[in-house]
Amino acid sequence: MEIKTHDLIRVDDLSKLVCLTDVPQWVGGELAAKPFVVVRRAAGFEGRIPVGIRGETRSQRFGCFLPVEECSIVISPEQLAEEKPWKKTDRRLSIVAIEVLDRVDELMASEEMAWGPTGSVGFELASGLDTAHSGSDLDLVIRCDQTLPVEKAKRLIQELSQFPVHIDVQVETGKGSCSLAEYSRGQESLLLKTENGPMLVKDPWSEH
Known part of the structure; x- marks a missing residue:
C-alpha cells in the first residue's frame, strides 16, 4: 500500500507514535477525541511515516512519525x-x-x-x-x-x-x-x- 501526503491514518494508541520532541499537552486529548493523523510532507526514516496531529487552532500542529506496520486504516x-x-x-x-x-x-x-x-x-x-x-x-x-x-x-x-x-x-x-x-x-x-x-x-x- 502506497501512503501519500494528505492521507489520513487512524491511530488508537498515542504510544505507537515516534516523537522526536516533547509532546505538547493538547496532543493526548486531541488524539483521544479525534484518533486520526494526516500524512505530512517530510522525509520518513527507518520504516516510519511522517504524520501530523491537528489541534483546535491552526497553531496547534504537531509533527511526529508512525511505524508503517501501524498504518492499517488509511483513508486517502x-x-x-x-x-x-x-x-x-x-x-x-x-x-x-x-x-x-x-x-x-x-x-x-x-x-x-x-x-x-x-x-x-x-x-x-x-x-x-x-x-x-x-x-x-x-x-x-x-x-x-x-x-x-x-x-x-x-x-x-x-x-x-x-x-x-x-x-x-x-x-x-x-x-x-x-x-x-x-x-x-x-x-x-x-x-x-x-x-x-x-x-x-x-x-x-x-x-x-
Whole structure:
C-alpha cells in the first residue's frame, strides 16, 4: 500500500507514535477525541511515516512519525472522492464547503482529474467527526503525475472561482506540490513544496 501526503491514518494508541520532541499537552486529548493523523510532507526514516496531529487552532500542529506496520486504516482524499460520504451527511445542509462537493466532483470528472478533499472537510468526511464549520474553506488536492496543461489549470480555476466558498487547490506532481492558482498564471517560476522544504522551480514536474 502506497501512503501519500494528505492521507489520513487512524491511530488508537498515542504510544505507537515516534516523537522526536516533547509532546505538547493538547496532543493526548486531541488524539483521544479525534484518533486520526494526516500524512505530512517530510522525509520518513527507518520504516516510519511522517504524520501530523491537528489541534483546535491552526497553531496547534504537531509533527511526529508512525511505524508503517501501524498504518492499517488509511483513508486517502481520492477514496473520499470515490465513495462520496458527503452525500450521506446532514452537515451538507449547513456547511457550504461540504454542500458544493457534488459540483466539484462533476467538474473534476469532466476534466478527468484525480482529486479529493483535504483540510477540515476531508478530515470530517474521513473521521465522521464534526471538524468543519460554516465558515470553512474547501481544500482540495489534485494528483497529477504528468504535466498539467496551463490552459486546463486556468479553466479549473475559472470554474472553481464561481463556487460560493473559497477553494484552495494543491497539485501533487510526484516531485512535490504547488498551488493550482499560481500554476495557472503561467509564471516564470513558482513555489514547489517538497519533503526537503520549499523551492522555486520553473517546472513542478521536474524540480528545476
